[in-house]
Amino acid sequence: MIQYEAVAGPFGHSANSSTRIMYTVILTLLPACLFGVLQFGLHGLYVLLSSCIAAVMAEWFCLLLMKKRLLACMDGSAILTGLLLAMSLPPAFPLTLTVFGSVFAVVLGKQIYGGLGQNLFNPAMLARVMLLICFPVEMTQWIDPTPIDFSHNQVTVPxxxxxxxxxxxxxxxxxxxxxxxxxxxxxxxxxxxxxxxTCALLILCGGLYLLYRRIIHWAIPVTFFIGLGVPALLAHLFNPEHYLPFWTQWTSGGAILGAFYIATDLVTSPTSIRGQILYGLGCGFLVWLIRTFGSYPEGVAFAVLLMNAASPVIDYYLRPNIFGSNNASAREK
Structure with a gap:
């Protein structure tokens, strides 16, 4: 028998788990979802529900085929994928296409790579880009907000x-x-x-709560806004009639949602702080380039997917030092 003395490994333990993290992120998105439904009507609620239900059912079917634990479809990752996809769709988007996009996100964006933690690209953004390329008319049909009027001591539904x-x-x-x-x-x-x-303030509050809970790190959101805001500021100063100011770039489109909820995906973003800084800068700058010079007015999904592809390379060259390595020891000295 081999005799050895057990020692504690260099691991930090917390009460967080992947399921707890997923449902915490979902809860922080619910106020913005509710506000969107109040602004655009019941069809927005149908889009949200159909996307989430289709994502869970698609994950359940994949787990059944792979003979894995079926209850894993309720770990929150499928619901979050469906929720993020629905929040990136027009409020009047057809429900059949919503279900198709949600199934595509789970099957071809996540499960085909091996499931949770192994996908290369953000599943929700992969499905959004697919829908935008295949159904450009439906994906660009925007409607004016028609909120419920709560003034004058009565509720008026448009x-x-x-x-x-x-x-x-x-x-x-x-x-x-x-x-x-x-x-x-x-x-x-x-x-x-x-x-x-729509309501950038509610999404920002949710993102700040995730930072407070240390579910995400500040590096990607902060550098995302820097990468988007600095070129927008310089371009606006050079030609204010042609280029939008940086505050419009920050508060419109999916910039805040992308900075706090999409680019910070734990699976598809780099692991080191230096890598996350480069990753966030790249996401923000690509968003500005696509918005300004591209054929699509919104570029968050394309920018995130491009940087997802670059994430393994960033990790290779900017990976953190292994605990106890010579580089780590030299840095401590």
Whole structure:
């Protein structure tokens, strides 16, 4: 028998688990989801529910085929994927395409790589890009907000709130919008867009809570805004009539949702702090490039997927030092 003395490994333990983290992230997104439904009507709720249910069912079916534990479909990862996809879709998006996109996200964006923790690309953004390329008309049909009126001591429900018909409108990033909207309207959700692009303030509060709970690190969100804001500021100073100011770039589209909830995906982002800084800068700068010079007004999904592909390379060259290695010892000295 081999005699050895057990010692404690260099591991930090906490009460967090992947399931707890997933449901915490979901809870922080619910206020923004509820606000989106109140702004755009019941069809937004149908989009949210159909996307989440389809994601869970697709994961359950994949687990059944692979003969894995079926209850793993309720670990929160499938629900979060469906929720993020739904928040990136127009409020009046067809439900059949919503289900198709959600199934695509889980099957071809996650399970085909081996399941949770092994996917190369963010599943929700992969499905959004697929839908945008295959169904560009449906993916760019925006409607004006028609919120419920709670003033005058009564509740007034607009006629358009109970169904998906509405006045077509352009978003703050659309080419036909040559003037920047007031930042307060952008922050409070008084704009057209997807369910996750309206109330930037609620999404920001959720992201700050994730930072407070240390579920995400500050490196990616901060550098994301720097990478997006610095070129926007310089371009606006050079030609204010042609380029949007940095506050519009920050508070419109999916910038805040992307900075706190999408780019910070623990699976598809780098592991080291230096890698995350480079990753966040790259995401922000690519968003500005695509918005400014690309064919699509929104570039968060494309930027995140491009940096997802670069994440293994970033990890290879900027990986953290192994505990107890010579490099780590030299750095401590």
């Amino acid at each position: 006629a358009t709130w109970l169904h998906f018909d509405g006045m077509s409108s352009a978003t703050a990033l659309s080419p036909e919008n040559h003037t920047a909207l007031p930042w307060m309207d952008l922050a409070l959700g008084n704009q057209s867009g997807s369910l996750g692009e």
